[in-house]
Amino acid sequence: MPASADAAWAPDSWRSRPALQLPHYPDAEALASAQDELRNLPPLVTSWEILALKRQLAEAQAGERFVLQGGDCAESFAECNSSVISNRLKVLLQMSLVLVHGLKLPVVRVGRFAGQYAKPRSADTETIDGVTLPCYRGDMVNAPAFTEAARIPDPRRMVRAHARSAMTMNFVRALIDGGFADLHHPEYWDLAWVGHAPLAHEYQRMVGAIGDAVRFMETLAGGQVHNINRVDFYTSHEALLLPYEETQTRQVPRQHGWFNLSTHYPWIGMRTAALEGAHLEYFRGIRNPIAVKVGPSVAPDQLLRLIDVLNPDDEPGRLAFIHRMSAGSIASKLPPLLDAVKRDGRRILWICDPMHGNTESTSNGYKTRRFDNIRSELEQAFDLHAAAGTRLGGVHLELTGENVTECLGGARELTELDLKRAYRTTVDPRLNYEQALEIAMLIVRKRGQIAG
Structure with missing residues (x-):
C-alpha cells in the first residue's frame, strides 16, 4: 500500500521527526493563524x-521524453510581474523548441516557479561589519534587507507567497491557453537578444525548419494539427517550508491518498534528505511525482534506502534523482550510484543539475558559476550514463529570461568585470537567456554524439 494509505502517515506526521532548514517563528499564534488561512x-x-x-515522467524514464526543468534560484515578491513571468516562459519555450527539434522527442516542460520562494542556507546567520543576524531564507520566510526587523521570520509571508504563486500560475495558464506557445508563431517567443546574439542564426534556422514542418503536416491533414497551438506546462519548487506544504496537502474526490496541491512537482534538497528527517517523512506520503537532489557525499547504500522509503512500490514516474556533483567530482562520484541503482533494478528518472555543484566566489566578491564548468558537468553526465547503461532523462537549471550577467563565460565570454553590470540575484547566480539557449543546443549536440 502507498504510504498515504498508511494510518501512521498524515500531512503533519513530519513534526515527529528532526526538521532541518526550518525557521523559528517567534509568534506561535501568528503562525497558527496563517496556517489556518492557508x-x-x-x-x-x-x-x-x-x-x-x-505519466509523462514515466515516459521520460523509458527514454520517450526529455525533461526540461528551469527557472529562478529563488523567486521574489517584487518580480511577480508580467514582464518577468513572460520572459521566463519565453526562454523555457525557446529551449524546449531547440530540444524537440534536435532530440526528436517530446519535452516535459517544468518551470521552477510559482512557489520557489524559500531557500536552504549553509548557515543560520550571517555577519556584516560585526553585526550578526539570521540569514535570508527567501521571501516566503523573511526579507533580504540586512536589518533586524527584516530578518525576523514572518508567517504572513506564507500567505503572500501563496497569493503570488496563484498570480503567476494564472498568468502562465492564460498565456498558454491564449496561444502564446503556438508553434505557428515561435517568433512570438523572441527576446531582445535574438537579432544580434552569436547563436541567433542557428536558432532562427530551427524556427524556420519547425514552421515548415508544421505547414507540411497541416497540408497533409487538410487542416490545423490538433493541439499544436498549446503545450503542457508544469510547476515545481523545493518543498522546504513544511508548515506551508502541510497546509496545501489535501484529499480530493474520486482519488485515494493525499496530494500536495501547491505544485505539480516538489523536490527535496540535498540539505534536507536525511533518512530519518522530517522532509522524507512528509514526502513519502504524497502522491505527487517527487525528486531528490543528490550530491557527491551520498553513498550507494544511502541512495537505495531513499528509494525504499520514497518509492517502495517501484511506481513508474514517481521518483527522480537530480544529481549535482560539480564538474571536478562527477566522474568519480556518479558511477557508483548509477551502478547500484541499475544492479538493484530500480526505476529511476535521472536528471542532471550542473549548476549547484559549480558555485564559486570571485576576487571581487561575487558569487558566480563558470559556464565552462556547467557545460563540462553536463557533458560528463551524458557520457557517464552511456557508459553505465543508464539514461540521462532531463536537465535542471537555474535561469532567467532577463539580461543578467551572473554566470561567467558563454557565447559572449562574460568576465568578472561584467558581473557588476547586471548582477540581480538575491541568492544564487543564474544563466541568462542566451546562456540557457546555448545549454539547450549543447544537449542536442551531445545526445547526437552518443546516439551516433
Whole structure:
C-alpha cells in the first residue's frame, strides 16, 4: 500500500521527526493563524494535472521524453510581474523548441516557479561589519534587507507567497491557453537578444525548419494539427517550508491518498534528505511525482534506502534523482550510484543539475558559476550514463529570461568585470537567456554524439 494509505502517515506526521532548514517563528499564534488561512485557500494545481505529469515522467524514464526543468534560484515578491513571468516562459519555450527539434522527442516542460520562494542556507546567520543576524531564507520566510526587523521570520509571508504563486500560475495558464506557445508563431517567443546574439542564426534556422514542418503536416491533414497551438506546462519548487506544504496537502474526490496541491512537482534538497528527517517523512506520503537532489557525499547504500522509503512500490514516474556533483567530482562520484541503482533494478528518472555543484566566489566578491564548468558537468553526465547503461532523462537549471550577467563565460565570454553590470540575484547566480539557449543546443549536440 502507498504510504498515504498508511494510518501512521498524515500531512503533519513530519513534526515527529528532526526538521532541518526550518525557521523559528517567534509568534506561535501568528503562525497558527496563517496556517489556518492557508488551509482554506483554493489549491494552486489539480490532482489530474499531477497524475498527467507523473505519466509523462514515466515516459521520460523509458527514454520517450526529455525533461526540461528551469527557472529562478529563488523567486521574489517584487518580480511577480508580467514582464518577468513572460520572459521566463519565453526562454523555457525557446529551449524546449531547440530540444524537440534536435532530440526528436517530446519535452516535459517544468518551470521552477510559482512557489520557489524559500531557500536552504549553509548557515543560520550571517555577519556584516560585526553585526550578526539570521540569514535570508527567501521571501516566503523573511526579507533580504540586512536589518533586524527584516530578518525576523514572518508567517504572513506564507500567505503572500501563496497569493503570488496563484498570480503567476494564472498568468502562465492564460498565456498558454491564449496561444502564446503556438508553434505557428515561435517568433512570438523572441527576446531582445535574438537579432544580434552569436547563436541567433542557428536558432532562427530551427524556427524556420519547425514552421515548415508544421505547414507540411497541416497540408497533409487538410487542416490545423490538433493541439499544436498549446503545450503542457508544469510547476515545481523545493518543498522546504513544511508548515506551508502541510497546509496545501489535501484529499480530493474520486482519488485515494493525499496530494500536495501547491505544485505539480516538489523536490527535496540535498540539505534536507536525511533518512530519518522530517522532509522524507512528509514526502513519502504524497502522491505527487517527487525528486531528490543528490550530491557527491551520498553513498550507494544511502541512495537505495531513499528509494525504499520514497518509492517502495517501484511506481513508474514517481521518483527522480537530480544529481549535482560539480564538474571536478562527477566522474568519480556518479558511477557508483548509477551502478547500484541499475544492479538493484530500480526505476529511476535521472536528471542532471550542473549548476549547484559549480558555485564559486570571485576576487571581487561575487558569487558566480563558470559556464565552462556547467557545460563540462553536463557533458560528463551524458557520457557517464552511456557508459553505465543508464539514461540521462532531463536537465535542471537555474535561469532567467532577463539580461543578467551572473554566470561567467558563454557565447559572449562574460568576465568578472561584467558581473557588476547586471548582477540581480538575491541568492544564487543564474544563466541568462542566451546562456540557457546555448545549454539547450549543447544537449542536442551531445545526445547526437552518443546516439551516433
